[in-house]
Amino acid sequence: MKAYELALDHIEEGILSGRYEVGSILPPERELATQLGIGRSSVREAIRALESQGVLDSAVGAGPASGTRVTSDQSRALTRLLKLHVSLGKYPVDDVVEARVSLERGSAALASTHATADALARLAEVVEAMEAAESIAEFSPLDTGFHVLIAEVSENTLISDLTRAVREALLQPIARASARMADWPGFRDGLNEQHRRIFAAIQAGDPDAAADLMEHHIRHAYSILPMNGAMP
Amino acid sequence: MKAYELALDHIEEGILSGRYEVGSILPPERELATQLGIGRSSVREAIRALESQGVLDSAVGAGPASGTRVTSDQSRALTRLLKLHVSLGKYPVDDVVEARVSLERGSAALASTHATADALARLAEVVEAMEAAESIAEFSPLDTGFHVLIAEVSENTLISDLTRAVREALLQPIARASARMADWPGFRDGLNEQHRRIFAAIQAGDPDAAADLMEHHIRHAYSILPMNGAMP
DNA sequence: CGACCGCCATTGGTCTGACCATACGTCAGT
DNA sequence: ACTGACGTATGGTCAGACCAATGGCGGTCG
Structure with a gap:
């Protein structure tokens, strides 16, 4: 199993199971990486893949408006x-x-x-x-x-x-x-x-x-x- | 313009313009990175995005069967x-x-x-x-x-x-x-x-x-x- | 006391460099 | 001529560093 697939599956599973819904915010990339025991770049590749499918959307900065968020912009x-x-x-x-x-x-x-x-x-x-x-x-x-x-x-x-x-x-x-x-x-x-x-x-x-x-x-x-x- | 979008646009443009067709092999990641003046990780994120859309497919190793190849597995x-x-x-x-x-x-x-x-x-x-x-x-x-x-x-x-x-x-x-x-x-x-x-x-x-x-x-x-x- | 301003923490964006895993090509040795 | 070991090219992965943007917090000034 490739590392970025691990992250991909993790996030997808969260969506399909209903743990994440539109508007939910994912953990920060660094945290997700340590949680899954993989590098940050692998997490980013998974996020990028889902982003290109209109499922995620990332925003830099601090506060509640920042972070990677679940959307549905297909x-x-x-x-x-x-x-x-x-x-x-x-x-x-x-x-x-x-x-x-x-x-x-x-x-x-x-x-x-x-x-x-x-x-x-x-x-x-x-x-x-x-x-x-x-x-x-x-x-x-x-x-x-x-x-x-x-x-x-x-x-x-x-x-x-x-x-x-x-x-x-x-x-x-x-x-x-x-x-x-x-x-x-x-x-x-x-x-x-x-x-x-x-x-x-x-x-x-x-x-x-x-x-x-x-x-x-x-x-x-x-x-x-x-x-x-x-x-x- | 984000760096990975640069790579994304470059590859997409190559496909839409017909320079790349099914079976074509992209330049190695490292080469593409220097060509576009960006880091390899950004190139990888773009490749990953297209791969998740069934447009690219990567294979490790050496020789003609290796590298990142254009497919159409939608x-x-x-x-x-x-x-x-x-x-x-x-x-x-x-x-x-x-x-x-x-x-x-x-x-x-x-x-x-x-x-x-x-x-x-x-x-x-x-x-x-x-x-x-x-x-x-x-x-x-x-x-x-x-x-x-x-x-x-x-x-x-x-x-x-x-x-x-x-x-x-x-x-x-x-x-x-x-x-x-x-x-x-x-x-x-x-x-x-x-x-x-x-x-x-x-x-x-x-x-x-x-x-x-x-x-x-x-x-x-x-x-x-x-x-x-x-x-x- | 309240408004404003600047520092700082958080978070994604990016690069560099290193090392690993895999598969092919080559070349020496048999 | 075959075979096997080694080198090389390529993607896969990680660690660490720094940048950029953004919002919150606290201090300062009116």
Whole structure:
């Protein structure tokens, strides 16, 4: 058993068993090291591993605000994880498309039943901004924002996090593929038309229509985007 | 900028830019440290962070098989990540249910169109084993195995990894909830009946039926399981 | 008496240097 | 040509030192 794994297991066990909850403060690194009979650097490596998973957060200084604290900030960690593995080509483009279809059908349907007036207003704003966008550099982040916003409106934290992670992991590849397109303006116009319809379905509170339109939208986009190559 | 973040960014950038691909070997820790002008311990912390995300893998010794190598072994990392955050109560049980519904509708539908004779045989085996299971300790892992197996049969690596991660993150909580049930044998019989039907739909190659049955199955289970409390 | 200011303790962040464990490569000896 | 011992490269680990940030405590001044 490697020393840093000992520390990792110790902290993980504390979390899984409920001894640590969000907000708990871990013992100081030096103390944890002597407790476990290992060096401080090994403890730090374990802390770093968990920190990169959004489970811990460290703060220097003295007093109650300092020390290493248990958090649960998964979104960034999940996004980074997926982005790296997508970039490494672990997932074929078809698989990612199917996953997006499954997830976003769900978020679109949930959004249809949860959307507040405020949420609809924000969605409408993005839809209009996309229609005004001239360049790929302008359009692409808005498009991502549209899908992420729907996931957020669905008020389902897990689906929202997963959707955001998958979509953001594809931001770069999609932008690159768009740049290779012959008739990008036409492609964009088609997407905007679909965005309008999805928005209308959500506004109308029609989950089935929203899900179907979303599925069609995603499949349509990938059937045209030249995503061929190692990068999905 | 913290020193270990410098190393983290350097390595990540190398991966996202394509300079490193799966199988690439990173420079030795000592060399990377001098290259970046930081200490070796900082380099190690960055490596550890990426290793915990299934992106790197270290091996001691000399020769071509040694050193820190780029991999893409996400499954374990993803499972650990979700398990920890589920345990920390970041995700309400209803959210997890909806996410499972979205993901497993997809995997059930895909499995219906991809199932080989061998895959069907393995599924049948699990279904029969579940019907023979007497105790919760016996049944619970088989149940997880059934859902994971369907995800695998779908031949979609991303959906499969996500399904497995979500399902395995719930293994402990589900087992605990089952133990609190009054009429567990009756509950189990109901599940087995549904498992049979899902299997039949996959065997028949009917994606829509498989998806609907899967959704009903998941919602039914959670409507009965006493999952109340912080632990979803 | 109260407010302010500066020292000090605590805690993470980092570096250095050392040594260990492991595995491969090489070279001498058979 | 085979074999075994030794050297070397690499990650794994530790000890110790110092830095940086931060908050608390106590003393001093108004």
